[in-house]
């Protein structure tokens with residue numbers, strides 16, 4: 051496959067693999083767009099249980115936002131030759147990602163404690179489904195960050211085109227799932243106000 | 245494989261590529277060839293787009309035969325309810341119920357519905373989506389754009405294998421004790437969302453869901469690749485306005501798939517939650533056997549919205565590739581430039597866009613607000629405009645052409661006929677007032693079989709006959725091809741034309757028997773006629789299967805690179821292109837794809853530079 055990478059593709063402004071990643075992000079957007087519009091349609095039909103959002107979801111959101119920054123500065127460190135920043139911020143990103151999942155889990159537990167279980171009412175079911183599917187996408191991102199960590203700690207440090215591409219793709223995906231969650235939480239919050 | 249180049253005598257095209265081609269030093273990197281180093285990597289886990297195309301095609305043919313046979317079985321029951329089907333007992337086993345007194349065998353009603361459901365699912369998804377767009381997008385996107393392969397050969401291979409897995413799981417579901425899913429290809433809840441709703445709703449539906457989720461993954465992997473390849477890997481000079489219409493069609497198809505299949509996935513996900521996790525997205529106050537279930541608050545119409553948001557684009561995912569293929573085949577075989585190239589492209593784009601905002605025309609009778617229906621009526625009828633533009637352009641392309649009536653071009657012309665007939669009935673259905681009478685009758689069955697089923701098959705057949713020489717280096721038998729065409733053309737109209745009348749009289753679709761309705765007994769003979777026509781037409785498809793496999797090994801060999809005298813790039817490769825498609829440099833493109841009958845020349849290849857003072861036509 052590498053022969054393709056070195057040859058025809060070099061004429062492109064954006065690397066085809068990066069482009070393909072953006073295209074796949076578009077399909078993930080459609081997945082969540084469908085679910086959130088189903089949410090709106092269903093909510094309008096009535097029989098909709100109202101409940102306050104556990105504050106844990108606020109903490110998890112902050113965690114995820116911070117992790118995007120740590121990943122970004124890790125990338126900066128990678129480019130600038132700051133090997134320590136590069137490695138440890140990458141590790142920190144991973145830890146924050148895990149923390150996010152943990153906080154989401156605690157958030158679900160808080161919902162259950164409130165009496166909002168998966169099958170109680172569609173309003174709760176939607177929340178579980180949206181955050182659950184999103185968490186699955188975070189797990190994919192964590193796998194990518196994990197591979198990046200392996201590269202950082204095992205491979206000798208170098209800024210080659212290939213490694214830059216890999217890192218950038220990890221970054222694109224991670225920021226994408228981050229923004230996706232911000233969209234979801236803002237959406238849920240706005241819907242609860244209405 | 246580069247040695248092929250030196251062996252063959254140099255044609256004009258070789259010289260052009262050698263002198264003006266784009267040197268990407270591809271063949272200096274021999275790691276590219278590791279794909280084809282042994283049997284497994286060449287024929288099974290191949291990453292070469294040409295082989296993957298063949299895999300999609302042959303798998304699609306397999307499913308086409310299975311799905312077609314299924315329809316014959318349920319048509320036999322429908323057309324001849326008074327004849328015994330006991331002779332099918334050795335194949336269908338317990339699904340043939342023998343009446344103890346009379347000894348009459350009849351298809352069990354549960355299995356009748358299972359067959360109808362499987363027929364629809366298989367034909368729509370496995371044959372006309374994977375088998376059509378999977379085959380030709382894979383074959384033609386790299387070849388017609390002058391690329392070595394897809395952007396990601398690995399994802400491309402995975403796309404096929406996810407499709408294969410989806411098929412395998414669906415196949416297994418056919419042998420379940422409770423039978424495969426039987427609630428219709430649209431899988432509406434509650435039949436799909438309650439495992440206890442019918443015998444196919446349990447394990448059958450579980451496997452159906454898993455199979456289709458894998459299928460969605462396959463479509464997405466393929467689509468990501470097609471879009472990326474079209475936008476990034478066109479050879480030098482191949483700007484978007486020089487792309488053949490096939491590529492435009494595949495490109496827009498891939499975008500439609502990428503945007504609509506995730507929505508289907510979301511609907512499936514919610515169905516799974518309703519089935520397994522006790523949620524009530526789509527279920528509301530249901531009684532089964534006098535018992536109330538605890539599901540409350542769900543909305544089955546919500547599922548219909550999600551499903552048809554995919555479902556309508558899906559029908560265009562099926563027909564657009566066929567349209568692209570037909571445009572190309574008609575231009576080549578009438579030796580004329582395609583009429584209104586830009587109008588064709590804009591029509592494809594318009595159809596693609598509009599297909600996202602008409603989905604509720606499938607739900608006029610589902611209790612959606614009649615006021616909202618008006619909105620969908622208007623957009624539905626607007627789709628007729630770009631569709632009519634395309635039909636006009638195909639006819640204008642044929643008009644006054646030097647038409648070669650090959651099997652490929654005959655199927656192209658047949659496609660236009662089918663698309664007109666089926667499109668016109670769409671305009672009836674698109675009016676919500678008329679749809680009150682027509683909805684869920686055989687009129688709808690006639691509409692979509694002609695416009696989608698038969699027309700898309702015709703596009704596929706045109707493509708198979710036209711590009712077979714590129715795929716296998718041999719020709720298919722033309723006489724058998726023409727026989728296949730006439731049998732199918734006449735047969736398809738004989739099957740589906742009468743259904744319009746039955747439907748207008750109000751005969752509902754998806755009924756196992758009509759003997760309780762006195763007024764429908766007048767259609768008994770017509771139903772018999774349709775069944776017989778279907779059996780004969782199916783027989784004509786076997787001619788294609790035989791011709792196809794015979795020709796792979798014994799067909800007439802292709803001796804020149806460009807047997808049809810076409811302008812596009814796939815005909816500048818070796819007769820049997822190796823990995824990387826072009827033995828030496830990549831061709832560079834100088835003109836659009838339809839320079840036929842220009843300046844006294846029969847055709848001018850896309851790689852021929854413009855002559856002095858010559859302007860590029862569009």
Ligand code: HEM
Nearest residue numbers: 559563605606628667670671673674683684688692695696
């Ligand atoms: C002029 C363009 C078209 C219009 C206005 C149109 C309109 C409609 C309408 C209103 C229905 C719903 C009928 C009902 O259930 O009562 C329908 C059904 C259908 N149409 Fe079309 N159609 C058009 C073209 C097409 C094309 C090009 C395809 C496919 C290639 C297609 C495939 C289908 C299918 C598969 C169904 C039935 C699905 C089902 O209920 O199982 N239609 N069409």
Ligand SMILES: [Cu+2]
Nearest residue numbers: 556603605606
């Ligand atoms: Cu439609």
